Amino acid sequence: MAFSIPYPESVISLSTDRVSKEDAHRQEHTAQEIVRRLEHQPGLILADEVGMGKTFVALAVGSAISLARPDDGPVIVMVPPSLKQKWPKDWSVFFEKCLDRKQCGHLDAALADSGVALLRLLDDPADKRKEIIFLTHGALDRSLTDEWVKFALIRRALRKRTSMNHVRAALRRFAGRLLRRHWIDRKNPDL
Numbered sequence: 001m002a003f004s005i006p007y008p009e010s011v012i013s014l015s016t017d018r019v020s021k022e023d024a025h026r027q028e029h030t031a032q033e034i035v036r037r038l039e040h041q042p043g044l045i046l047a048d049e050v051g052m053g054k055t056f057v058a059l060a061v062g063s064a065i066s067l068a069r070p071d072d073g074p075v076i077v078m079v080p081p082s083l084k085q086k087w088p089k090d091w092s093v094f095f096e097k098c099l100d101r102k103q104c105g106h107l108d109a110a111l112a113d114s115g116v117a118l119l120r121l122l123d124d125p126a127d128k129r130k131e132i133i134f135l136t137h138g139a140l141d142r143s144l145t146d147e148w149v150k151f152a153l154i155r156r157a158l159r160k161r162t163s164m165n166h167v168r169a170a171l172r173r174f175a176g177r178l179l180r181r182h183w184i185d186r187k188n189p190d191l
Contacts, residue, residue: 004039005068007032011104012060016097019053027053031060038065055087059094059132066131067104074121074133084113087134107131115140119152 015024062075091109109132112118
């Protein structure tokens, strides 16, 4: 799960007219450290006081990952429901003020506040797919009442991962309960 990417200092700059140079330096250092740590661990928690720039640090990290690994699909940023409108607005400011668009090319973001919206964004053609998706916490639980949407999500999660064969095999036993259907053929190897 861990991976190594370079932090694109020439593309991302958190020094803007919105924050002091000290704060911008601290935020950039934090973003670089997070990217460095992702080489050795699959994730981490970013926590600080209100107003310390966590959102912009997270956007810098997400942008760095998206720029370094464009073929790996979008970066998913989980956001609380109460902040689901704030993150896309902050993305607009970040995109305008903190990215060198000549060097970074095109980065685009979208909000998915339901499982169906997420699946639609993931299903976009590669040339139109968003690089960063803000997914509202609980969106996958709240809106996935359609069994076929659940099935599509499970199928998408297991696609192209040869290391997931044991999960695929076990899925046949549990698919009926996951999808809340009793008609699932548990012996079907193509499930």
